[in-house]
Amino acid sequence: MYPQNQWYAAAWSQDVTNEPLARTICGEDIVLYRQPDGRAVALADRCWHRQAPLSMGRVLDNGDLQCPYHGLEFNGEGVCTRVPSQECPPRKARVRAYPLSERHRFVWVWIGDADEVDERLIPGLHWNDHLDWVGEGGTLTIACNFKLLVDNLMDLTHETYVHSTTIGDEKLPGAPVDTSVENGEVSVRRVIPDHDPAPFWKAEIANALEYQGHCDRWQIIRFIPPSCIAIDVGVAVAGTGGPEGHREQGVNAYVINAITPIDERNTLYLWNFVRNFDRGNAQRTADIQKRIEGVFLEDVAMLEGQQRAMDRGGETRMVTLKIDSGIAAARRMIDTLI
Amino acid sequence: MYPQNQWYAAAWSQDVTNEPLARTICGEDIVLYRQPDGRAVALADRCWHRQAPLSMGRVLDNGDLQCPYHGLEFNGEGVCTRVPSQECPPRKARVRAYPLSERHRFVWVWIGDADEVDERLIPGLHWNDHLDWVGEGGTLTIACNFKLLVDNLMDLTHETYVHSTTIGDEKLPGAPVDTSVENGEVSVRRVIPDHDPAPFWKAEIANALEYQGHCDRWQIIRFIPPSCIAIDVGVAVAGTGGPEGHREQGVNAYVINAITPIDERNTLYLWNFVRNFDRGNAQRTADIQKRIEGVFLEDVAMLEGQQRAMDRGGETRMVTLKIDSGIAAARRMIDTLI
Amino acid sequence: MYPQNQWYAAAWSQDVTNEPLARTICGEDIVLYRQPDGRAVALADRCWHRQAPLSMGRVLDNGDLQCPYHGLEFNGEGVCTRVPSQECPPRKARVRAYPLSERHRFVWVWIGDADEVDERLIPGLHWNDHLDWVGEGGTLTIACNFKLLVDNLMDLTHETYVHSTTIGDEKLPGAPVDTSVENGEVSVRRVIPDHDPAPFWKAEIANALEYQGHCDRWQIIRFIPPSCIAIDVGVAVAGTGGPEGHREQGVNAYVINAITPIDERNTLYLWNFVRNFDRGNAQRTADIQKRIEGVFLEDVAMLEGQQRAMDRGGETRMVTLKIDSGIAAARRMIDTLI
Structure with a gap:
């Protein structure tokens, strides 16, 4: 058991790049990656479709993450934006997106209820980037x-x-x-x-x-x-x-x-x-x-x-x-x- | 759980030789080997006597499989034909024999009730040896x-x-x-x-x-x-x-x-x-x-x-x-x- | 399950030295070591304080075993003789000491109730040192x-x-x-x-x-x-x-x-x-x-x-x-x- 509704440091900011990074936090499999505009994203590391690890996929030019298995694409909110085999993705097609914040050189991920997210709770390790x-x-x-x-x-x-x-x-x-x-x-x-x-x-x-x-x-x-x-x-x-x-x-x-x-x-x-x-x-x-x-x-x-x-x-x-x-x-x- | 009363491909025919081969199929430990007359055999891979892995044993000239531990010998039907330390093997001494068939370059083993065995059910992969x-x-x-x-x-x-x-x-x-x-x-x-x-x-x-x-x-x-x-x-x-x-x-x-x-x-x-x-x-x-x-x-x-x-x-x-x-x-x- | 109130050979005598040796016997983690006066000791291999493995510690000149983590010291009876951070160790501070005997070139450890210990029960493997x-x-x-x-x-x-x-x-x-x-x-x-x-x-x-x-x-x-x-x-x-x-x-x-x-x-x-x-x-x-x-x-x-x-x-x-x-x-x- 782990404290819920908390920010956890998931990685050094410099380690989150356009190469997806797999991390398990409080028992939850998460993929971290950085979009071309610099925004870091944390999604559940399992494709909505067949549970393939999204961390084996790749980040597309538009910032979406492509599943390595059947090519489904997910945006930074976890919404499926493309299913290659059909015209429109199903409306419910999505993976969980984790609230994420970068501060003091770390990427922080919120574990718990996303509605409760509060950036003021990020541990104040300000010496790390002062x-x-x-x-x-x-x-x-x-x-x-x-x-x-x-x-x-x-x-x-x-x-x-x-x-x-x-x-x-x-x-x-x-x-x-x-x-x-x-x-x-x-x-x-x-x-x-x-x-x-x-x-x-x-x-x-x-x-x-x-x-x-x-x-x-x-x-x-x-x-x-x-x-x-x-x-x-x-x-x-x-x-x-x-x-x-x-x-x-x-x-x-x-x-x-x-x-x-x-x-x-x-x-x-x-x-x-x-x-x-x-x-x-x-x-x-x-x-x-x-x-x-x-x-x-x-x-x-x-x-x-x-x-x-x-x-x-x-x-x-x-x-x-x-x-x-x-x-x-x-x-x-x-x-x-x- | 696995489909029962089915043929499963256990090995390529060429890989079943007079060197015993251990395979686990549907959770069952099985030893495969080929007798000198060319017939392939599948037995439970545990000696009736003390559970030693028969796949560590050797195939005798008469086609029986000798347990590596105390030398008990089993024929292709799994019947114990010799216990070296006594004149006659006990009548109930036997290991399970699995129905086996070779077709289309594969050795197939029947998992389930041996009384139900039916060679017509072997998957028809005929391109493999046409x-x-x-x-x-x-x-x-x-x-x-x-x-x-x-x-x-x-x-x-x-x-x-x-x-x-x-x-x-x-x-x-x-x-x-x-x-x-x-x-x-x-x-x-x-x-x-x-x-x-x-x-x-x-x-x-x-x-x-x-x-x-x-x-x-x-x-x-x-x-x-x-x-x-x-x-x-x-x-x-x-x-x-x-x-x-x-x-x-x-x-x-x-x-x-x-x-x-x-x-x-x-x-x-x-x-x-x-x-x-x-x-x-x-x-x-x-x-x-x-x-x-x-x-x-x-x-x-x-x-x-x-x-x-x-x-x-x-x-x-x-x-x-x-x-x-x-x-x-x-x-x-x-x-x-x- | 294991026979209790028995002597088990834990090591060759020559392998028990002033370098602590970790052994698990009948599921119990034990540290063996030899004091400067030649006496061999067997203690539970977990510090009373925070469960650190005492076998990672060192034998002091006075024959006590020092915990590798916070330096608590235990004598051959398992009694804590020093807590570096305070003047006196708590009276209940101790780890289990196992009855130990050396005979026929082996170090024997008694597993079971220490009150029942009986050296006459040590297996008589006298050929080993005759x-x-x-x-x-x-x-x-x-x-x-x-x-x-x-x-x-x-x-x-x-x-x-x-x-x-x-x-x-x-x-x-x-x-x-x-x-x-x-x-x-x-x-x-x-x-x-x-x-x-x-x-x-x-x-x-x-x-x-x-x-x-x-x-x-x-x-x-x-x-x-x-x-x-x-x-x-x-x-x-x-x-x-x-x-x-x-x-x-x-x-x-x-x-x-x-x-x-x-x-x-x-x-x-x-x-x-x-x-x-x-x-x-x-x-x-x-x-x-x-x-x-x-x-x-x-x-x-x-x-x-x-x-x-x-x-x-x-x-x-x-x-x-x-x-x-x-x-x-x-x-x-x-x-x-x-």
């Missing part, structure tokens, strides 16, 4: 329920163990954590003061500010329903005030996480890591993209291991520790939407 | 229900889209189609008059008759229950009368399709393409065989896409358009047999 | 129910057909067989007198005793519940009395078979072949190990074929012939334990 922030991300498919990925990102103490060679830090689990729920979002705030930073951050602040000493580090995790997470992360020269202080004395980034259920056991994960330092350096952008993907692939192994354990059955109870207050709040919020 | 016709075909396993393959062949307008580079023609979907049901078979007739023929036919008529102009093209599809289809296809010099006219002014072939359910989601497909032109040319035979297999592999991708969509669940209704009259008639005929 | 016997075995995973492997080993007439080129002998199925049940074990005894021995034995007795003539051959199979089998096998100069006679006039080995259900369709198979001849020859040990593994891989193909046939459904009855008296007795014994 000029102050630079970064290139990626797309992963993970064989786990989407809630396990939400859990993963709502408690970053796992970095110490799963990502010990890059962003993990022994001091992370012990740092005090503040969890709050406000305006329908969950916020988890953690600051590690005055410490020798983890390898990733040590390199970044050295490079950006030629600084090699102790730092204050922060992680401010924000859960945005139904399943997006934006994380304000950074380090600054120790004692300069942390996230509320002189951020210009440090380096800052946002981890953008758009999490979309494929089905109960698979999740589409669109991620980015956008930074406000060394923004003109394309080589650094590519380098960080590669390193962050490596970090996320470590999470994939863990998440799929969890899912396999749960699929095996038996005792699969989850325990909520103090560090899991953010997880618990996000899960409660998801549950109220289902 | 001296007037020459061709070599193949065997494909397709991950779809057998009815989807029947659908595919009963409406050839899909050629325009699935096979656009070989036998497809823009004029196909619009050509008038006559569907009739007679003598327990379905017939679908379509003629495309006076047009520039599709690449495949253009090359064949040019080669056979040194003719390069417009043609009349015909497709006469014949559904023979439970699931065979013979298609009379050809092109002739435009205006010479089409299928009822001067066929010697053209080139003609039969597409032979023996469709056998493996189980609800898999189908065994034995096909051939036999022609009445350039019959002595073995190189042409091999060349056409290869090209036609390429055409059918395009269908495989589509059929398996349909099956996946239907397996996913949700709305899987099939719509019957005017072009689907042949499909509808064939499906009705299949349904009455189940 | 100085009189030498050999190195292996570990196989077979996609079949464990009872099919028990069947396989309780009736060795299959050697004639499955292993015809190595240890099979045409005279095996016809040789008289004595089956007895005593002290909660099943014994099957078969002697083939005065014959030209099978290739494997011919080579071994020639090498050990420079003897090339006829032999008496014996197989004495012993089923030890819940699912271990020890087989006393050998050949001696014909007429010297067989297994009860002058064994020094021959060569003798024990086939050690520890059979552990993974789940209903998969089995862990730990095997060895220990001999009392040419014991100092490591090259011969390696050579025999390789040949015997080849023999067992022939069984794997057959067993997985049986399982597939049974999974397909339909008629899957097993028949018990006279040679199957040992199988029948072992199956009855297993059934009383389930």
Whole structure:
């Protein structure tokens, strides 16, 4: 079960082209494509006629999508505009069209009742396309329920163990954590003061500010329903005030996480890591993209291991520790939407 | 569910040898083999003793099949003739023997009540071994229900889209189609008059008759229950009368399709393409065989896409358009047999 | 269903190291590892906290196992000794610890009620580590129910057909067989007198005793519940009395078979072949190990074929012939334990 009447990130905008793209979202097979005028379209990925996958078809010059099997054509509203074998298509010939919106470099698809569509509900991941922030991300498919990925990102103490060679830090689990729920979002705030930073951050602040000493580090995790997470992360020269202080004395980034259920056991994960330092350096952008993907692939192994354990059955109870207050709040919020 | 008390093509005759061959037909595991005297045999592919697959065994000099596990031997009627560890086999020791007949280059197996067996019901695919016709075909396993393959062949307008580079023609979907049901078979007739023929036919008529102009093209599809289809296809010099006219002014072939359910989601497909032109040319035979297999592999991708969509669940209704009259008639005929 | 309150061989002792090893036994996911003091431990392979697989974690210097996800630490009794994010672990924080014992080169795990644990019930495969016997075995995973492997080993007439080129002998199925049940074990005894021995034995007795003539051959199979089998096998100069006679006039080995259900369709198979001849020859040990593994891989193909046939459904009855008296007795014994 998935939250209904919600926007889900279906793809990076750049991946929706005139080559149809098949995606399954909340168990629904959907074809995404872009019309010649630039408009992106989401239709049910099954021809009205004989259930052939429209994603195997092609986009015509007029922007309609042609079924690969018998050539029926559908416009962006899902209405059948042509049946090659007869003069007029039947009036009821149509496939479901999904409300679609592009924002913050993602293509969002509305799952639920189309009459309830509301663009104000699109998760506000504005860092992803704001000029102050630079970064290139990626797309992963993970064989786990989407809630396990939400859990993963709502408690970053796992970095110490799963990502010990890059962003993990022994001091992370012990740092005090503040969890709050406000305006329908969950916020988890953690600051590690005055410490020798983890390898990733040590390199970044050295490079950006030629600084090699102790730092204050922060992680401010924000859960945005139904399943997006934006994380304000950074380090600054120790004692300069942390996230509320002189951020210009440090380096800052946002981890953008758009999490979309494929089905109960698979999740589409669109991620980015956008930074406000060394923004003109394309080589650094590519380098960080590669390193962050490596970090996320470590999470994939863990998440799929969890899912396999749960699929095996038996005792699969989850325990909520103090560090899991953010997880618990996000899960409660998801549950109220289902 | 599958039509019972029917003959199904289980293999090409040439593929049934003294090496046992495992086939699953209508959900039943069957082993096929040929005895030294040339007689082909079909037995249940599970030893009476411990369920070992007899198809892993070997054919003895006396024509019996020896179980690979403990060496029990079964004759062509499925009767156990030897248990190596004891003097006499138990009287009830036997495996099911399936009525089998070889005709038109195929090995046919009777699925249903053996007491009802009737060789007159073997689908009459006589073009497959008639001296007037020459061709070599193949065997494909397709991950779809057998009815989807029947659908595919009963409406050839899909050629325009699935096979656009070989036998497809823009004029196909619009050509008038006559569907009739007679003598327990379905017939679908379509003629495309006076047009520039599709690449495949253009090359064949040019080669056979040194003719390069417009043609009349015909497709006469014949559904023979439970699931065979013979298609009379050809092109002739435009205006010479089409299928009822001067066929010697053209080139003609039969597409032979023996469709056998493996189980609800898999189908065994034995096909051939036999022609009445350039019959002595073995190189042409091999060349056409290869090209036609390429055409059918395009269908495989589509059929398996349909099956996946239907397996996913949700709305899987099939719509019957005017072009689907042949499909509808064939499906009705299949349904009455189940 | 599996016999409960039983010891199952989970691994070769040498394979349990400070690198955690994941094993599934009777459907239960278990992690095995060895502490720095040499003690082997078996815990449930799911963290108490969020179900992460502990087998992806690491063994700490103090012998505790650290969860790979959030760093919780568990001691050999399964008690959580540390939660990095808080001062004290919750008192109820623990994972199930399985009683474990090492004997005869295997690590045994008790499946069932830990209060009922009884080391006297460990199957007595003492040949596996007795100085009189030498050999190195292996570990196989077979996609079949464990009872099919028990069947396989309780009736060795299959050697004639499955292993015809190595240890099979045409005279095996016809040789008289004595089956007895005593002290909660099943014994099957078969002697083939005065014959030209099978290739494997011919080579071994020639090498050990420079003897090339006829032999008496014996197989004495012993089923030890819940699912271990020890087989006393050998050949001696014909007429010297067989297994009860002058064994020094021959060569003798024990086939050690520890059979552990993974789940209903998969089995862990730990095997060895220990001999009392040419014991100092490591090259011969390696050579025999390789040949015997080849023999067992022939069984794997057959067993997985049986399982597939049974999974397909339909008629899957097993028949018990006279040679199957040992199988029948072992199956009855297993059934009383389930």
